[in-house]
Amino acid sequence: MDLLYDTLFNGLAIGSVLVLAALGLAVVFGLMGVINMAHGELMMLGAYTTFVVQNLFKDGPLEALFPVYILVAIPVAFVVSGLAGLLLEKTVIRRLYGRPLETLLATWGVSLILQQFVRSVSSAFAIGLVLAVVLGLLIPRLTPPRLWQQRWTPLLGVGSWIGSGAVGIGVASALGGVRVLDQPWFSARNIDVTAPQWLRGSIDLGALNMPTARLFIIALTAIALAAVIWFLQKSVWGVRIRAVTQNRSMSDCLGIPTETVDALTFLVGSGLAGVAGVAVTLLGSVGPNLGGNYIVDCFMVVVLGGVGKLVGTVVAALGIGVLSYIVGSGSLLLVWPAMPPALNELVTFFATTSMAKVLVFALIVVFLQFRPAGLFPQKGRFVEA
Amino acid sequence: MADPVLQLRALNVFYGESHILRDVDLTVNAGQMVCLIGRNGVGKTTLLKTVIGLLRQRSGQVQLAEQEVSALPPHGRARRGIGYVPQGREIIPQLTVRENLLLGLEALPGGLARNRHIDPVVFELFPVLETFLNRRGGDLSGGQQQQLAIARALLGKPRLLLLDEPTEGIQPSVVLDIERAVRRIIETTGISVLLVEQHLHFVRQADWYYAMQKGGVVASGPTADLSKEVVDRFLSV
Numbered sequence: 039m040d041l042l043y044d045t046l047f048n049g050l051a052i053g054s055v056l057v058l059a060a061l062g063l064a065v066v067f068g069l070m071g072v073i074n075m076a077h078g079e080l081m082m083l084g085a086y087t088t089f090v091v092q093n094l095f096k097d098g099p100l101e102a103l104f105p106v107y108i109l110v111a112i113p114v115a116f117v118v119s120g121l122a123g124l125l126l127e128k129t130v131i132r133r134l135y136g137r138p139l140e141t142l143l144a145t146w147g148v149s150l151i152l153q154q155f156v157r158s159v160s161s162a163f164a165i166g167l168v169l170a171v172v173l174g175l176l177i178p179r180l181t182p183p184r185l186w187q188q189r190w191t192p193l194l195g196v197g198s199w200i201g202s203g204a205v206g207i208g209v210a211s212a213l214g215g216v217r218v219l220d221q222p223w224f225s226a227r228n229i230d231v232t233a234p235q236w237l238r239g240s241i242d243l244g245a246l247n248m249p250t251a252r253l254f255i256i257a258l259t260a261i262a263l264a265a266v267i268w269f270l271q272k273s274v275w276g277v278r279i280r281a282v283t284q285n286r287s288m289s290d291c292l293g294i295p296t297e298t299v300d301a302l303t304f305l306v307g308s309g310l311a312g313v314a315g316v317a318v319t320l321l322g323s324v325g326p327n328l329g330g331n332y333i334v335d336c337f338m339v340v341v342l343g344g345v346g347k348l349v350g351t352v353v354a355a356l357g358i359g360v361l362s363y364i365v366g367s368g369s370l371l372l373v374w375p376a377m378p379p380a381l382n383e384l385v386t387f388f389a390t391t392s393m394a395k396v397l398v399f400a401l402i403v404v405f406l407q408f409r410p411a412g413l414f415p416q417k418g419r420f421v422e423a
Numbered sequence: 424m425a426d427p428v429l430q431l432r433a434l435n436v437f438y439g440e441s442h443i444l445r446d447v448d449l450t451v452n453a454g455q456m457v458c459l460i461g462r463n464g465v466g467k468t469t470l471l472k473t474v475i476g477l478l479r480q481r482s483g484q485v486q487l488a489e490q491e492v493s494a495l496p497p498h499g500r501a502r503r504g505i506g507y508v509p510q511g512r513e514i515i516p517q518l519t520v521r522e523n524l525l526l527g528l529e530a531l532p533g534g535l536a537r538n539r540h541i542d543p544v545v546f547e548l549f550p551v552l553e554t555f556l557n558r559r560g561g562d563l564s565g566g567q568q569q570q571l572a573i574a575r576a577l578l579g580k581p582r583l584l585l586l587d588e589p590t591e592g593i594q595p596s597v598v599l600d601i602e603r604a605v606r607r608i609i610e611t612t613g614i615s616v617l618l619v620e621q622h623l624h625f626v627r628q629a630d631w632y633y634a635m636q637k638g639g640v641v642a643s644g645p646t647a648d649l650s651k652e653v654v655d656r657f658l659s660v
Contacts, residue, residue: 277518277522277525277526277535278535281515284516285513285516288509288513289526290496290497290498290501291475291477291501292501292507292530292575292579293501293530293531293534293579294526294534295498
């Protein structure tokens with residue numbers, strides 16, 4: 039019995055990370071319909087932000103506050119990943135709304151860029167990049183507006199970004215000669231984030247031993263979920279987001295600034311990916327390829343749950359998490375030792391993390407054959423409206 | 424003479440290379456109800472979409488209260504005082520009736536962030552909306568959705584209300600309710616209405632008509648002078 043509780047608790051913790059990771063995607067893909075293949079890399083940025091915040095609190099004037107650095111890392115990771123997502127929306131995705139295949143390819147390209155970014159970023163690189171982005175965004179504002187209302191404006195836009203990029207590369211190259219500025223911030227290797235002491239223990243309830251880090255992840259997921267539900271259901275921007283995602287042109291005609299709504303939705307979805315990145319650092323070391331481990335799972339969660347349904351995202355993520363853990367850890371064999379030999383062979387075959395994932399995804403594919411709209415499909419007359 | 428609320432000057436609109444609106448001139452004065460008539464496909468809906476900004480003209484001007492608004496996006500025009508009730512209502516389906524009504528307040532200064540009060544006058548005009556405040560917009564009947572769409576547009580206190588076939592596909596009893604409500608809105612608020620309509624009874628309630636053919640305005644005048652010949656020529660589908 040103890041083993042069963044233990045298995046369920048660990049499955050719940052893994053499912054919680056998946057909820058947190060998929061929550062942002064549920065907002066971006068579920069509500070906006072944007073296939074953002076760089077969502078996993080936004081999680082990775084959140085994880086690296088946690089690493090940086092941890093280092094800031096390790097030595098120096100903030101050392102006394104080290105036990106609470108993780109609480110500081112959560113909002114900082116939200117802001118960093120959110121701003122990265124906002125930049126992605128303003129520079130790439132905004133031009134590709136309604137073109138899912140191009141969006142998929144473009145964001146996949148961005149995901150590769152972000153992976154390489156954390157491998158090679160140095161101060162010189164960062165200064166050049168920021169300069170290029172700021173220039174690219176400012177050029178349209180600092181030049182005569184009539185230039186941006188011509189038939190050849192798209193060419194001008196591409197040209198201004200190429201020019202800004204060239205300036206950024208030039209500045210980065212020049213600064214690269216200074217040794218201090220040329221040191222890479224991270225490396226291609228994985229990084230380890232040290233959890234504060236209070237997250238390294240466990241709570242023993244006799245029948246159940248609960249690691250505090252996993253309890254923290256479950257609590258963080260619950261808080262993030264409550265915040266997202268409140269934001270979407272109760273806040274002014276939430277009503278605007280729901281209106282724009284259901285009927286963009288009519289919302290525009292009612293006075294809602296749709297481009298601002300798009301940007302904010304993307305910022306929130308990306309920020310949530312950053313928070314998920316914080317949670318992932320508590321489970322083990324993280325590296326530039328972190329995002330790739332989660333992106334397929336996240337899409338699977340959103341599709342299985344029912345696109346646009348937050349409750350579906352939660353149920354699907356917890357279901358996948360618990361099932362993957364039960365199958366992958368081989369706990370079934372321990373819970374049911376007298377299992378028939380043939381079944382025992384089968385369970386043993388799937389009792390690894392990767393094979394468990396294969397089995398769970400196969401089950402999802404079969405399930406979607408019978409319910410293509412997922413666990414919680416849209417219902418009622420409004421489906422056609 | 425009353426001040427013009429809407430002036431269209433030599434408006435030309437294209438869908439790709441198809442020339443849809445050809446040199447359209449049109450004026451709606453303050454407190455006036457103007458009806459656009461014409462057979463299907465002559466460009467009436469295109470004209471309303473151009474006024475609200477969903478379509479951009481290739482040449483010509485759209486002036487609201489003598490201010491050029493051609494460069495503004497739809498939300499900018501809504502905030503300048505254009506209310507739009509499109510063909511097919513376009514209720515936000517998963518939002519409740521209350522939330523749909525609140526969206527109407529976006530056109531007011533400060534938008535929804537500063538305005539959360541739904542003027543009860545819309546419930547006097549359309550009592551059914553108060554009954555169904557917590558029901559999803561997409562679950563209402565066609566007639567109820569039409570009433571919701573008009574109420575939503577009115578809450579933004581527009582100077583000009585664009586109504587695109589508000590009685591299309593609605594049962595006759597509700598058509599009369601909508602006609603009465605529109606008449607009352609004009610009498611009590613003094614806003615101007617630009618209406619696209621096929622029901623002759625409703626058309627005759629307008630002060631002025633413009634008849635369209637092949638994307639251009641081919642006749643106009645007081646609806647009191649609307650002859651049987653004009654009706655037969657432009658109103659029959």
